[in-house]
Amino acid sequence: MNENRVDYLVAGASHAALSALAAIRMHDPAGSLAVLAREGHLPYSPTVLPYVVSGRSAPDRVALKPAEYFARNNIAFLAKHALQSIDACAKRVHFADGGTMAYGKLLLATGATPIIPPIPGLKEVKFHVLRTLDDAMALHAALPRTRAAVVLGAGLIGMHAAENLAKTGAAVTVVEMQPQVLPGYFDSEAAGIIASVFADNGVRLLLGHKVEKLANSAAGCTLTLADGSTLDADLLLVATGVAPVIDYLAGSGVATERGILVDTSMQSSVADIYAAGDVAQAQGFYDGRPLVGGILPDAVEQGRIAGMAMAGDPAAPAYPGSVPLNTYAFFGQQALSVGSQSAGEVVLQESSGREYLKIVMQDGRLTGIFGINRPFDAGIMWQLILRRTDLSAVREQFITEPQKTARQLMSKLWR
């Protein structure tokens, strides 16, 4: 391999990137291939980080691929290589350290980075974020001396962190601007059940609250909320969302909105430059509008399609569109969210205690299914949505026994 040129260059080293590498190698065993990791670690998943914080996952056991995988597949794994800029005309990237590399095809799978909200005083106090393995190890190291933790944001990262902080015995408060936890994945009723479990486990949830300002204190920091009340924290975690990493695209000509706009083969507005995963803004499944999904199984799918397209695999499918997907385990409970809350009519919504089930359908087809402690196969439901499988003939049975009916349908569809 020429040191300064590769046939395929993959920037980023998490799920979308790894999925693309596998797809490229499946079709082209020989083409030169390099993957760029921003950090010094082997590839890992941001999703595992809350478990690194809690200590359940050891930092040296979370690698998605061993070093040997790259050697065996003749892939150059280049750690500590961050993109500085792209010269799309010369088909060459520039690194932060001044180095360059030319490419035949380029995949941008650079992921996302935490959004730091513009709250007065936030920049002056010490706070944690949770997006990298180093972030997670720093947070893990801070746990033993944490007595009172405040988490900004009740999204997945915030809720996972709050649970793990609570389990170490710290007093935990979550502050969320929206009136419910996990907005976007669960409706207010389901979110209410999740919130009640957190409350039962001693986590204080301040929903619909806004932080007005922050200031340093003896123990750590003091937060002042919009209603005038204050909170003292010796550990502050900011988990108010993430945004795609696209700062290196200035001057490249690659079209972006929130993320990198891509077509159904994951190609950007510039030929031979592709994007996949949290950095990509691909079409949504329901209305076709481009959106930044931030969904792990979708990142795998996008990476696979991008890799196939880059390698010229004639079997490369068109991206069917992003379907919201989520699995969420908390305090021994399981919540699943597959599809859209709003793209159809609610045909079932029932809850009792810690159980909840909601089914949304349109024209006899499934558009969304959401449950807490009610078993169904999320992967099968995803397929039924993607295939727009007609459920008219089994509608009542599906509503009564979604898991069994979906298994029957899928088993028949595979044959």
Next chain:
Amino acid sequence: MSAYATIAFKPDRCNGCNECMSACAAVKGSAGQIDSRIQIVAANDSFELAMCRQCGDPKCVAVCPAAALAKNEGSGVISWDGGKCVNCLLCTVGCAYGGIVHNAAAGHVVKCDMCDAAVAGAPACVKACDQGALQFITSARIYNEVGDLEDLFVPGLSGCQGCNTELIMRHALRRVGPETVLATPPGCIPGMGAVGYNGLTGTKVPVFHPLLTNTASMLTGIKRHYKRQGREMTAMALAGDGGTSDVGFQSLSGAAERGEEILFICVDNEGYMNTGMQRSSCTPYGAWTSTTPVGERGQGKSQDAKNMPVLMMMHNCAYVATASTGFMEDLYAKLDHAIAASKHGFAYLHIYSPCTTGWRFPSQDNIEVARKAVETNFVMLWEFTPEAGLTLSRPLDQARPLTEYLKAQGKYRHLSAEQIVHIEASLAKNVAFIEKLAGPRKPATAQQAAVRA
């Protein structure tokens, strides 16, 4: 990339007894069928399956953020590491088969691990299924072991579409290897190009074209010549049933009786298919051929077939066996045994080869017809050595209805009820005869267990 053993599900044979689920739950130490890693789902008109397929490019592995799932490249099984799993359930989104699910009792996801079949012989669910709806398919072994051996036939042969004989030729010669002299008497095998064109052979080993009558005699001379030279080689015949049981029988019988060190493979397609589908002594009763036509008077062949492999067994050959391409593992094991026996005596392998052109069935159904022949006992798989006598390769007591086999072929389309009764009665007699030779049932060997699947 390797091929792997797999569990196959035949929904048309499932009767919903759920014994597989009980067996799985028991072997995995869980309470009831609900915890089984194989789930049979009863639908209105069929039984359906939710179970891990041990995918080649598994999405559950790709979406796992904790590297807790991995495909074992040796066994093909997707393994789950409880020490790494973080209970995030994302794998359940990756799986579109309902093959990995959260188990409330266990407190984590569970999936099929194939019961470490290398130790257990077959997974517990397969062992528990007495309907044949679950089968443990281990023929991937052949692909892995033999796939790299050189194919000793030329790439292009002029066989009919879907020809079973071409399969037999390629597999057999690949296994026997390059140190071979091959005899192919007149029939489909030279006819489709084995002896070559324009002065070139169709094989990568020396091949010659004896008369129909003298195949075994000519091979005798060749083998003795090389033996005198001190050169190790295999003298091998690939002959049709005509060249074996009719015109070729005299020289074959002589060579077998003398114990010549020859590997003689009869490719039995039940007639002279190369020359226009005439009947042979191996053509079964009732079958249409061009010389046993169906019309006002004729209704197919009016005599039963000669039981050629039994005749060869009565020569007390070093090795005699019957085989079918519907059961490749068994066929490969018998090829190994036959090659070994041909180093010290006469080895005879009788391979049934359904003929898409002469038997009148669609070309894509060849292996299905071969399989049905065996599953209905119309073809019985066994092997014989003078030391061990006759052993069944597959039990004869679970036969499927013979009509399943007859209906799969056009050559039996005209059969009257009386003719079917005749065929069934002859078959019952043949089965009883072979069972008597096999004696009381002995414990199944590993090979038999595999063929049963």
